[in-house]
Amino acid sequence: MNSHFGGITLVGYYGYDNLGDDLLLLSSLSLIEEAGYRGKVYIPAKSGISRPLESVSFKMQVEVIPRFSFGGIMSALKRSSLVIFGGGNLFQDETSSRSFNYYHYIAKRSLKNGSKLLLLSQGFGQIKKRSNFERLKSILGHPQTYSLLRDRVSARYNSFFSSNAYSGTDYGPYVLFRQQLIPPCERKKSGIAVVVLKNGTPASRVISILEEKGIKSIAAIGFHNNHDNVKKEELEAFARKRGLEVLSPQRDWRSLVSLFSDAEIVISERLHGVILALTLGVPFVWRSSKKNDRFVESIDSSLKLSYDRTGNGLEEKVALAMESNICPLRDRYVEELEVTASNCKELISRLLARE
Known part of the structure; x- marks a missing residue:
């Protein structure tokens, strides 16, 4: 797969020194690369994103855009045939409406540009304002929106508005397997x-x-x-x-x-x-x-x-x-993670190939 298929914009809560989101960032990039993509990936983020990015090497060219540089974000979206929301609970207004507005604007603009929107490892809620429910429904129901959600409840909700919604699990730790950081499962008495x-x-x-x-x-x-x-x-x-x-x-x-x-x-x-x-x-x-x-x-x-x-x-x-x-439960999760990762890569490859 070559870069002439168009760029990718990867969106998430990146650069805030949050371990969970750092892992989601690195796992999202790993899945994009393993899907065969070798073009440019644009990432709106705070400056703290440099630390996780420097810890793992990728074959793709990654360009970080200041998180609140809307001119930079709009330019990246215009260059992207695929926009990926990579993990987290991004569509929520529990912390603030500003957060919901930020991600909704990027999603809406992406679809208006004619790009495909792919929601990976997402969950939905908590959403308090009824108007935000309606805005989310318009994103989820758009024919160019595809979703692979992190839990069955989110997938079931998404399926009310789209046939492009699939159930998976949270892929945050996927990069640990790629980096061979998963130990054998055994009971510890470390104190x-x-x-x-x-x-x-x-x-x-x-x-x-x-x-x-x-x-x-x-x-x-x-x-x-x-x-x-x-x-x-x-x-x-x-x-x-x-x-x-x-x-x-x-x-x-x-x-x-x-x-x-x-x-x-x-x-x-x-x-x-x-x-x-x-x-x-x-x-x-x-x-x-x-x-x-x-x-x-x-x-x-x-x-x-x-x-x-x-x-x-x-x-x-x-x-x-x-x-x-805990080992049987760990094994069950790893099996679901492997299936989710495979489905993510297939979706990314398929959506890029349609360009």
């Missing part, structure tokens, strides 16, 4: 716990429960520095008071993946903390939310290891998780 909190869950209770379970070292990870840092500092303060070792890994994604891999248990409020633990074969519990619950239920609807925002049920769920064999 290390990785905790990913953003709000709600009482830090003191988390530390107390982990100490009772024999954990000696705590790594509090913030997937998004600004949003998670307060909770991270709170966890570390309680851990030090209890005499536990506080681990402070480097912020690069490889160091964080290595730390997750060494853990005996992961407690996560963030979806990609759950997905990373599952990929690496580490027992985990998660705070119940629509996003987290939908993903886990799409892998195994019988798994009941979630707790509520007050921490109710956390002690019992941690005990169950640490006693369970």
Whole structure:
């Protein structure tokens, strides 16, 4: 496949030093390259995108455009026959309407330009404004929009408006397989716990429960520095008071993946903390939310290891998780990930070949 088929614009929440989105970026680029594409990829992003991009080499030419340079974005879209939304929960207005407006504008402009729009590893919601539901429906129902969603609920919703919607799983960790960073699945007794909190869950209770379970070292990870840092500092303060070792890994994604891999248990409020633990074969519990619950239920609807925002049920769920064999669940996810990756590459290749 040659570059004369047209460029690709890759859109996501990139450059914010967020581990989950860094992995989605690298996995999206890996899938585009493995689909046979060798042209230019334009990526609107913050300057922090340089760190993950420098960590993995690609055969394609990648051009980063300032995230809010609308002139630069419009120019890239005009040069792109395919626009890919690469992972995340981009169409939502829970954090702000500005975020929804940003992604909706790019999607709408892409379709108006005559480009094909491909939504990969996406989930939908939470959307509060009725007008935004209508705007999203117009994007999903457009004949040039194609979707491969990360959970069955999102795929079912999309299918109401389009026959070009397919179900898959979140492909964030795909780059780990390409980089041969997946260890054998085996139970660990490392005494290390990785905790990913953003709000709600009482830090003191988390530390107390982990100490009772024999954990000696705590790594509090913030997937998004600004949003998670307060909770991270709170966890570390309680851990030090209890005499536990506080681990402070480097912020690069490889160091964080290595730390997750060494853990005996992961407690996560963030979806990609759950997905990373599952990929690496580490027992985990998660705070119940629509996003987290939908993903886990799409892998195994019988798994009941979630707790509520007050921490109710956390002690019992941690005990169950640490006693369970996660390897069969990991294997099931890996199988779904391989199918999703194959379908992504087939879709990318097919849509580019139509030009």
